[in-house]
Amino acid sequence: MGHTDNQMKAALSADEQALLDTFLEENSLFYGPDPAIMRDHHIGPRTEVEDALLNSELDPHALNLVRGRLHAALDETYDMVEQMGTAPGAKWGDLVTAVYTATGDLSSISPKGVVVFSGVCHYPLKFIAKYWAHDPTVGLREGDGFIHNDSRYGNIHNTDQSMIMPVFHEGEVICWVSSTIHEGENGACEPGGMPAAAESKWDEGLKMPPFRIVENNQVRRDLLTFLQNSVRDPKLQYEDVKVKLHACLRLIERIRSVIAEYGKENLIACLRKNIEDVDVEVRRRIREMPDGTVRTHAFIDGTLRENVLIKYNLTVTVKGEHMILDVRGSSPEFTNRSINTTLASLKTCIATAYLLYIWPDLPHNMACFSAVEVLSDENSLLDSSFDAPNCMSLIPLFKSFTLPTIALAKFMYSCPTRYTAIYSSHFNQPYTFIYGGVTQHGEVTGNFCADINGNGGGARENRDGEHAVAPCFGYMCDTGEQELIEEELPVLRLVAQHLTKDRVGFGKYRGGLGYEQLITSRDAGFWGFMTGGTGSLHPSAYGLFGGYASPVYTLCKIREVNVFDTLKTDPRSFKFDLVELMNEQAIPGAKYGAYDMGMTFEPVQEGEVYMICQGAGAGYGDVLDRDPNLVIRDLEEDLISHETARALYHVVYDTDSLVLDVEATRAARAAERESRKRRGKPFDEFVAEWVRPEPPEDLPYYGSWDDPTRIYAGQGAGRVVMQRGAVQGVMMPNPKDVRIAELEAQLAAATAGRG
Amino acid sequence: MKIPMTEYLAIDLDREMWECRCCGHVIQSARENYKKGLLVYDRNPREIHKPLLDTTKYQRSFAPDPAWCALLEYYCPSCGTLVETEYTVPGHPPLHDMEFDIDALRAQWKDRPAPASVEIPDDDERIRKLRETHAH
Numbered sequence: 001m002g003h004t005d006n007q008m009k010a011a012l013s014a015d016e017q018a019l020l021d022t023f024l025e026e027n028s029l030f031y032g033p034d035p036a037i038m039r040d041h042h043i044g045p046r047t048e049v050e051d052a053l054l055n056s057e058l059d060p061h062a063l064n065l066v067r068g069r070l071h072a073a074l075d076e077t078y079d080m081v082e083q084m085g086t087a088p089g090a091k092w093g094d095l096v097t098a099v100y101t102a103t104g105d106l107s108s109i110s111p112k113g114v115v116v117f118s119g120v121c122h123y124p125l126k127f128i129a130k131y132w133a134h135d136p137t138v139g140l141r142e143g144d145g146f147i148h149n150d151s152r153y154g155n156i157h158n159t160d161q162s163m164i165m166p167v168f169h170e171g172e173v174i175c176w177v178s179s180t181i182h183e184g185e186n187g188a189c190e191p192g193g194m195p196a197a198a199e200s201k202w203d204e205g206l207k208m209p210p211f212r213i214v215e216n217n218q219v220r221r222d223l224l225t226f227l228q229n230s231v232r233d234p235k236l237q238y239e240d241v242k243v244k245l246h247a248c249l250r251l252i253e254r255i256r257s258v259i260a261e262y263g264k265e266n267l268i269a270c271l272r273k274n275i276e277d278v279d280v281e282v283r284r285r286i287r288e289m290p291d292g293t294v295r296t297h298a299f300i301d302g303t304l305r306e307n308v309l310i311k312y313n314l315t316v317t318v319k320g321e322h323m324i325l326d327v328r329g330s331s332p333e334f335t336n337r338s339i340n341t342t343l344a345s346l347k348t349c350i351a352t353a354y355l356l357y358i359w360p361d362l363p364h365n366m367a368c369f370s371a372v373e374v375l376s377d378e379n380s381l382l383d384s385s386f387d388a389p390n391c392m393s394l395i396p397l398f399k400s401f402t403l404p405t406i407a408l409a410k411f412m413y414s415c416p417t418r419y420t421a422i423y424s425s426h427f428n429q430p431y432t433f434i435y436g437g438v439t440q441h442g443e444v445t446g447n448f449c450a451d452i453n454g455n456g457g458g459a460r461e462n463r464d465g466e467h468a469v470a471p472c473f474g475y476m477c478d479t480g481e482q483e484l485i486e487e488e489l490p491v492l493r494l495v496a497q498h499l500t501k502d503r504v505g506f507g508k509y510r511g512g513l514g515y516e517q518l519i520t521s522r523d524a525g526f527w528g529f530m531t532g533g534t535g536s537l538h539p540s541a542y543g544l545f546g547g548y549a550s551p552v553y554t555l556c557k558i559r560e561v562n563v564f565d566t567l568k569t570d571p572r573s574f575k576f577d578l579v580e581l582m583n584e585q586a587i588p589g590a591k592y593g594a595y596d597m598g599m600t601f602e603p604v605q606e607g608e609v610y611m612i613c614q615g616a617g618a619g620y621g622d623v624l625d626r627d628p629n630l631v632i633r634d635l636e637e638d639l640i641s642h643e644t645a646r647a648l649y650h651v652v653y654d655t656d657s658l659v660l661d662v663e664a665t666r667a668a669r670a671a672e673r674e675s676r677k678r679r680g681k682p683f684d685e686f687v688a689e690w691v692r693p694e695p696p697e698d699l700p701y702y703g704s705w706d707d708p709t710r711i712y713a714g715q716g717a718g719r720v721v722m723q724r725g726a727v728q729g730v731m732m733p734n735p736k737d738v739r740i741a742e743l744e745a746q747l748a749a750a751t752a753g754r755g
Numbered sequence: 756m757k758i759p760m761t762e763y764l765a766i767d768l769d770r771e772m773w774e775c776r777c778c779g780h781v782i783q784s785a786r787e788n789y790k791k792g793l794l795v796y797d798r799n800p801r802e803i804h805k806p807l808l809d810t811t812k813y814q815r816s817f818a819p820d821p822a823w824c825a826l827l828e829y830y831c832p833s834c835g836t837l838v839e840t841e842y843t844v845p846g847h848p849p850l851h852d853m854e855f856d857i858d859a860l861r862a863q864w865k866d867r868p869a870p871a872s873v874e875i876p877d878d879d880e881r882i883r884k885l886r887e888t889h890a891h
Contacts, residue, residue: 677835
């Protein structure tokens with residue numbers, strides 16, 4: 001007591017100091033996430049072996065053959081996991097297998113795999129190498145397998161689980177392999193692994209830093225039992241640990257055959273060259289872009305618990321071969337809401353956007369992002385602290401697949417080479433039903449429907465977006481087989497893949513449509529649904545170069561009725577269309593409601609109907625530039641209404657025959673252009689009238705306004721302003737407390753003066 | 756030399772001006788915000804994303820809330836082309852979204868041939884021709 005650090009240091013001799021340092025080094029209280037690992041997304045330096053090999057005469061044909069063999073092995077193991085995996089995510093392609101260099105940089109992934117899953121795996125892998133490999137109580141041996149899911153050590157969210165294994169050759173680690181699945185259930189406070197209701201990281205369920213669960217290629221049953229005992233679906237946990245293990249073992253077997261045939265030198269050189277070639281090419285492509293700054297932002301309209309406006313700020317600067325992404329000025333983190341993300345997850349998702357929408361021709365590894373620097377505010381929504389919950393990080397992360405696409409389109413349009421068509425925004429919300437309960441087979445489960453994979457594609461500069469094509473995070477994930485789902489779960493889909501008429505981003509080229517999902521429950525012991533999306537007040541996916549955004553979406557319910565009784569007694573009252581069902585309200589006694597897309601877990605009774613739409617992609621270009629024949633085709637395919645064709649696209653045609661009147665259309669569009677010129681105001685005049693110095697006082701607003709160094713949080717008298725460098729997390733009140741306070745105020749007002 | 760920067764905007768490097776690619780209208784100095792030379796309209800987002808549910812029955816209807824979402828439309832003052840849309844919050848300062856280094860742009864294009872139509876790898880027509888080439 002009473003000694004300062006300096007006094008203590010002054011009192012220690014050199015030997016004592018050395019002893020103290022050794023003691024502290026050997027007695028870490030807790031090996032938390034290491035910022036030195038977690039904040040560095042760059043590829044590491046070459047090892048001596050790699051350097052010597054890459055400076056030697058390499059046989060490009062041999063390297064190409066090795067690369068082909070690795071890709072074949074990665075493709076084979078992807079198929080293994082997809083065929084054998086138990087998780088719905090595995091069956092529908094939310095998975096990947098991957099191979100890394102000896103120092104842990106991602107070199108190659110399965111061609112159909114989800115880049116983000118392996119893109120974050122190098123973080124836990126580097127943690128294993130740094131902390132466990134040399135720890136006498138852990139170590140690193142041939143046949144070891146490490147399991148991992150905590151995003152604070154490198155993951156998108158902790159519903160994804162990975163198996164990571166070192167590959168030994170002649171007693172040394174020559175490379176690493178991994179296999180990752182979106183598993184779903186993980187013992188969180190809500191079933192299904194993505195709990196919107198989580199208010200602390202302790203509500204998120206399993207929280208696994210990388211630890212060895214496999215020894216001598218065998219799963220340790222005691223540890224597996226601990227994991228099974230911690231989740232609602234022990235069968236899922238059991239089977240998929242083994243599936244991922246055997247995918248890794250097959251990869252190791254294939255790598256050994258590559259070494260036997262081509263030598264370890266060609267393997268090491270190939271793995272490293274995959275990375276360096278991408279890095280070199282990315283720097284060349286950045287140099288092709290014009291120097292300058294592009295600013296963009298997006299607004300998230302809720303936390304999944306309450307409506308608030310949350311800013312995602314993104315400024316991209318290019319100079320020569322350098323690119324800086326600056327997300328400072330975004331919202332502070334929410335200390336008791338689940339939508340925060342770690343910086344490492346954010347970077348991986350942005351890198352994936354580069355590989356999916358900007359340079360899809362590049363080999364899929366994280367070197368595509370090594371030339372890019374990211375600036376962020378610590379304790380913000382996009383760079384959240386160790387303690388902030390982040391199990392629904394998908395809310396900002398899904399925007400990270402589309403916002404960079406919009407920004408980079410403005411850099412790439414002038415480039416002399418196109419690597420793909422300029423792309424508007426893919427739809428970017430995780431709209432699907434998450435479920436939990438007891439199945440018709442008496443099994444407890446919790447997971448999510450693969451409709452999350454049915455996002456509508458964004459419009460391109462040369463064509464319309466594709467309908468319900470893929471999730472924004474991967475291009476080969478599918479929406480699943482409904483019959484298979486109904487065999488396993490007490491969930492019936494009353495309407496399937498019914499495209500969402502008039503709900504799309506319009507433009508010269510329109511986005512791809514989403515589809516309606518009308519589901520109910522039957523033969524369950526206990527059952528419930530949740531949804532985890534925003535975008536009910538403010539659109540989620542913005543258009544490009546005059547294109548419009550996706551619309552907003554609404555969760556609809558028909559409750560206090562058993563629709564199976566209705567279908568028996570009065571089938572005509574049930575319309576197989578969401579809009580008709582909701583507007584006609586034809587089922588007697590039913591309670592109809594329309595809500596925000598974020599819903600925490602809610603028990604349902606048999607036959608109650610829950611309805612959502614998968615979202616549509618955004619549009620590209622001016623609606624008046626849309627080929628009128630394409631508008632007629634949209635009418636023929638029932639994708640738009642006559643009102644949209646006439647009022648928005650200004651196309652003139654015969655209603656019955658749909659025969660286009662070319663001249664009248666030309667005149668109508670010319671008239672609309674004149675109308676625009678009349679109603680538009682000069683910019684400076686408009687700004688003087690319209691712009692406010694601060695966010696509207698009554699709007700719950702989080703993030704910067706015009707100055708990214710001043711960050712607002714809240715509304716009215718409770719609003720605080722933080723300066724850059726001093727951003728703090730925000731704690732939200734319990735929505736039920738807010739509601740109770742509102743009702744008490746109403747009650748007090750109603751009873752005022754009654755004594 | 757005129758460099759196409761977006762679907763509807765070019766930069767004329769000789770005059771250092773933003774230009775409309777549809778009608779050639781000279782918009783604004785390329786060293787300033789191109790939006791200053793356009794017309795702006797505060798469009799009610801519900802005119803584009805119309806309510807689909809009966810608003811007398813439901814508060815949520817697949818239409819944005821104008822208190823939470825503003826839609827700014829930028830028009831060319833000469834030909835009326837919708838050059839850009841900006842979804843934002845009511846009263847939020849419009850973004851200066853593109854600010855390029857004009858001197859660097861000129862240097863970059865000094866040795867490049869004049870911009871021609873760019874070949875898009877995934878263009879339908881190109882893919883069709885590639886398939887024909889490889890057909891047996």
